[in-house]
Amino acid sequence: MNTQAHGAQPVWPAADFSRVPYEVFTDPRIYRLEMERLFRGPVWNYLAMECEIPQWGDYVTNWVGDTQVIVSRSRDGSIHAVENSCAHRGARLADKVRGNARRHVCPYHLWTYSLSGDLASVPFEKGHKGKGGMPPCFDKKDHGLRKLRIATHGGLVFGTYSDDTEPLPAYLGPHSLTQIDRLLMQRTPKVIGYLRQKIAGNWKLYNENVRDPYHASLLHLFQVSFGIQTPAMKGGIKLDKDGKNTWNHSILSDDDAQGLRDLDRDYADSGKLMPDLQMHDPAMLEVPLDLQDGYKTTLLSMFPSLVVAQVDNTYAIRHLRPKGPDAVELHITYLGFEGDTDEDLHNRLLQVNLIGPAGYISMEDGEALRLVQLGLKTRHGEHSVLEMGGTGELHDTDYLSQEISIRGFWTHYHQLMGFEPAATEKV
Structure with missing residues (x-):
């Protein structure tokens, strides 16, 4: 039977999935769909071990599909995960595998974010001596880092992009x-x-x-x-x-x-x-x-x-x-x-x-x-x-x-x- 993909739509020749079309392993279009529909979809992605970030400010970087994220622990002990990409111009924020930081600072224009990913400060947001600055409609609340929802079990930290992902215990x-x-x-x-x-x-x-x-x-x-x-x-x-x-x-x-x-x-x-x-x-x-x-x-x-x-x-x-x-x-x-x-x-x-x-x-x-x-x-x-x-x-x-x-x-x-x-x- 021919299982040739049509566009990025492979043909699956058996309803019990005892046949797998080879296109799913090679087609770049299918790979791009996976990043969107799986890793950014209703799944829990593994992010870190809790023991890797024991102290306030400790962080590790990891990957959700092909997107890099920063996983960190805040002062109150809560764990957060945000994309490692500035909301301003997209620069990578953390360039180390792990470390300790009390905030995320973009090295390019010094936009600064809380560990939970909220935009805290923008240099020259109001301009200088009445000139320049961001427009009046600019609101820092609209320019935070892209966040993942977090759940933990047994010292494992998981994150999801989707509001539709079922609770972690049911998922596991x-x-x-x-x-x-x-x-x-x-x-x-x-x-x-x-x-x-x-x-x-x-x-x-x-x-x-x-x-x-x-x-x-x-x-x-x-x-x-x-x-x-x-x-x-x-x-x-x-x-x-x-x-x-x-x-x-x-x-x-x-x-x-x-x-x-x-x-x-x-x-x-x-x-x-x-x-x-x-x-x-x-x-x-x-x-x-x-x-x-x-x-x-x-x-x-x-x-x-x-x-x-x-x-x-x-x-x-x-x-x-x-x-x-x-x-x-x-x-x-x-x-x-x-x-x-x-x-x-x-x-x-x-x-x-x-x-x-x-x-x-x-x-x-x-x-x-x-x-x-x-x-x-x-x-x-x-x-x-x-x-x-x-x-x-x-x-x-x-x-x-x-x-x-x-x-x-x-x-x-x-x-x-x-x-x-x-x-x-x-x-």
């Missing part, structure tokens, strides 16, 4: 709320490091990747060989009411060793299953799970651009920053907790080597997404196939080899983008 859904509470609210989190990785692939490819436990045991040799997550483990995926937010998890059990041995047939001739492989220094694999609840991995993917992840004792916030149709910056915030001992911190930093562009597990993800982006660029009018785990209605699973949760992402994406209804005929 019960599985996200439960896992954020489990990961971030039993202890007080603190930042122990940052990492940025630019990936030569569309931002939605990474959304597919983290919702795709099917690839986890096939692409990542290290993960399977050392039993971090395998198809034989207990676990699965759970979706929110819209399918947009996914909890992908694996759980330790007494059957894992035997389950790994029983995978021989599934991995026949692949060269991926190497259960006898050993590390010269296995220290990072011998760190006991500090939550002691058996969860080996948790990937909590929240639409449109946030992943809260736990792999063993590595806790991280992964945030996607689109950089055009064919690139995305993955920003990772690594977390420890107040009260961690020196040994705890050492173990967390040791296991950071599992995740990242040179990590034992995820170094392959960036390369895989690059290869996908390269491969689909010339396949105009064609589509991907998402049938692992079955087609039809979305549902939770108690198994890991599936692509159902990816279809959940596309279901919500399609709705917010306002595309024409997907086809109902069999592909």
